Amino acid sequence: MSLTIPASVPTTEAATSATQKSNRELIEQAMRHSWFPVARSADLTPGGTPQPATLLGSQLVVYRDGQGRASVASRRCPHRGADLSLGKVHDASIGCPYHGWQYASGDGLCVRVPSIEDQSKIPPKAKLQVFPVEERYGLIWTALEEPIEPLYRLPEWEREEFTWLQADPLDSPVGVAVTVENFRDVAHFPFVHQVSMGPTPEVVEPLQVSREGSHVWMFRPLNAGTGEWAGDGDCEMQYHCVAPGLSSITYDYAKLGRRVVAGFPSPISFEHVKIFWGVANATEFTGAPIEENLRLEEMVYLEDIPIVENNHPREVPWDAEIEEFSAPADVFTLNYRRAFLDLARRTEETLRARDTAE
Ligand code: FES
Numbered sequence: 113m114s115l116t117i118p119a120s121v122p123t124t125e126a127a128t129s130a131t132q133k134s135n136r137e138l139i140e141q142a143m144r145h146s147w148f149p150v151a152r153s154a155d156l157t158p159g160g161t162p163q164p165a166t167l168l169g170s171q172l173v174v175y176r177d178g179q180g181r182a183s184v185a186s187r188r189c190p191h192r193g194a195d196l197s198l199g200k201v202h203d204a205s206i207g208c209p210y211h212g213w214q215y216a217s218g219d220g221l222c223v224r225v226p227s228i229e230d231q232s233k234i235p236p237k238a239k240l241q242v243f244p245v246e247e248r249y250g251l252i253w254t255a256l257e258e259p260i261e262p263l264y265r266l267p268e269w270e271r272e273e274f275t276w277l278q279a280d281p282l283d284s285p286v287g288v289a290v291t292v293e294n295f296r297d298v299a300h301f302p303f304v305h306q307v308s309m310g311p312t313p314e315v316v317e318p319l320q321v322s323r324e325g326s327h328v329w330m331f332r333p334l335n336a337g338t339g340e341w342a343g344d345g346d347c348e349m350q351y352h353c354v355a356p357g358l359s360s361i362t363y364d365y366a367k368l369g370r371r372v373v374a375g376f377p378s379p380i381s382f383e384h385v386k387i388f389w390g391v392a393n394a395t396e397f398t399g400a401p402i403e404e405n406l407r408l409e410e411m412v413y414l415e416d417i418p419i420v421e422n423n424h425p426r427e428v429p430w431d432a433e434i435e436e437f438s439a440p441a442d443v444f445t446l447n448y449r450r451a452f453l454d455l456a457r458r459t460e461e462t463l464r465a466r467d468t469a470e
Pocket residue numbers: 189190191192193194208209210211212213
C-alpha cells in the first residue's frame with residue numbers, strides 16, 4: 113500500500129484567509145500573540161537580581177518584586193534607555209541602574225524620580241512597557257502581544273498532583289517548530305539515542321495520531337530497548353504537543369505510576385530558541401527520584417542538539433520554499449505543522465475581528 117504525504121505542509125489553508133500575508137508572516141504573528149517561558153520560577157527570589165530575557169527579538173527584564181509578584185517588562189528604561197536588568201528590585205517596583213527612576217511592578221508607571229524634590233511632579237506619562245505574566249510548571253510565562261489562547265493547561269496533568277523540576281535551559285540555534293518536531297520524532301531513536309535508549313527498532317509502526325485545533329496526540333508503548341529505562345516494566349507514552357511551543361510525553365507505567373518530560377522552546381528569534389524543559393513526577397509515582405529522571409532525559413536532549421543545531425533550514429520552511437520529503441513516520445510532524453498553521457489562521461481571524469469591532 114502506498115501512502116502519499118505532502119512534501120511540505122499544505123500552504124493554502126492559512127494563506128487563503130483573505131490575506132496577502134505569507135505563512136511565515138502568519139506564523140510569526142501567531143508567536144507574538146502566544147505564551148512563552150522567559151525564566152524559571154526558582155531563579156527569581158523576592159527582591160532578588162532581575163534577569164534579562166529575549167523573546168522574538170524583544171529585550172525583556174524578568175524579576176520578582178519584594179512582595180513576591182513576578183513581572184516581565186521591557187528591558188529599556190524609558191528615561192534614557194539604560195538596561196533595567198542591571199537595576200535593583202524594590203518592594204513593588206524595579207529601579208533603573210542609571211538615575212534610579214522606579215517603575216511599578218504591576219502597570220509599569222513611573223513611581224519615583226530621585227532627582228525631583230516634589231514627587232508629584234513625575235512626568236505623568238512616564239511608563240515602562242509591561243507584559244502579561246503567568247507562573248506555571250515552574251516557569252514564568254509571558255506574551256509580547258495580547259494572547260489569543262490561554263496558557264496551556266493539559267488535562268493529563270490536571271488529574272493528579274505533579275511536582276516539577278525545571279532543568280538548566282538549553283541554547284539551540286534552530287526555530288520553535290524544528291525543536292518541537294525533534295522532541296516528538298520517533299524515527300531518529302536508533303540513530304541518535306543509542307547510548308541513552310540502547311538498540312531500538314528502525315521500522316516505525318503505523319502511528320496513531322490525532323489532532324484537534326492546536327493540539328496533537330499520539331499514544332505509543334515505551335520501547336526502552338536495553339538502555340537506561342529498561343526494567344521499568346510496561347509503559348504507555350502519551351505524546352501531546354500544542355502549537356506553538358509545548359511538547360510533552362506523559363509516561364504511564366503499569367507498576368510505577370505517571371511521570372512527565374516536557375519541552376517548552378522559547379524563541380529568542382525565528383531561528384534560535386532557548387529550550388526551557390523539565391520533568392515532573394506524580395505524587396504517587398514510585399519509580400526513580402525526579403533528579404534521576406532529569407538526568408536521563410538530559411542525556412536524550414544532549415544527544416539531539418548536536419544533530420538538530422546543524423539542520424538546514426533552521427526553521428520549518430513554512431512557504432515550502434525548500435523541498436522536503438516525508439515518510440509515514442513523519443505523520444505526527446505533519447499534524448503538528450497543521451496545528452501551528454491552524455493557530456496562525458485563528459490568530460489572523462481573531463485580530464481581524466478585533467479590528468472590525470473597534
Ligand atoms: S536611564 Fe533609567 S533612570 Fe535614567
